[in-house]
Amino acid sequence: MLAKTTEVLCTRSDMGRYMRTTQFVLGATALALALTGCSAPGPGSGSSAASGESAAVQPGSAEALLAGLDLADEDVTGVIDQLDRLPVDERPTDLMASVQRDELVLTDGQQAATMALPEGKSYVSIAPFVDETHDCFYHSLTTCLGELSGKDVDVVITDSKTGEAVVDESxxxxxxxxxxxxxxxxxxxxxxxxxxxxxxxxxxxTRSDGPTCVTDLKLK
Structure with missing residues (x-):
């Protein structure tokens, strides 16, 4: 089981809405937590908050933050699914999108918004690896990178209580x-x-203390 590290959401080593929008203001500590971790691509890219500078983040809307990506009309499952599948070179450099246990946190350093996940559902993103991985707890849809891109995989996810495979997919x-x-x-x-x-x-x-980002699965 991954140990939760509250100081990072996702750090790399060497690899460089059903519910609608809930508006909110992130406190300084929560904002720092949401923005820390995987580096935004390219020197000087992204917002001042993403680069570690303090910024006054105002309440915003997910629709506004996602408008430039043609995702403003998507529900939360569509936003997450599409952002996770974006080609790396098409990722936005000014948006952080953190999949947390009950919500998706969106911020560009100037505005912040959340989208509640569907009741009873959790999103788990898995980066299997052979040689190289990174520490991660809350998956960053716009900055995290795994070692194995575009690889065919067979995935079985099993509920230990029932023994049922909740995912069995190639x-x-x-x-x-x-x-x-x-x-x-x-x-x-x-x-x-x-x-x-x-x-x-x-x-x-997928309990309240569980990660949304799994990066400790080594293939051997």
């Missing part, structure tokens, strides 16, 4: 090296991934 990792699934909230279990003759397994949790 798919491919996204351009960012991750593959994401909507699974029931409030469960624990195992994730097994097979790719190119290698298999790895790790524990997961």
């Amino acid at each position: 798919t491919a990792t996204f351009d960012n090296g991750f593959v994401g699934f909507w699974v029931p909230s409030g469960i624990t279990g195992t994730i097994e991934v097979t790719a190119e003759g290698k298999t790895g397994t790790t524990d997961f949790s």
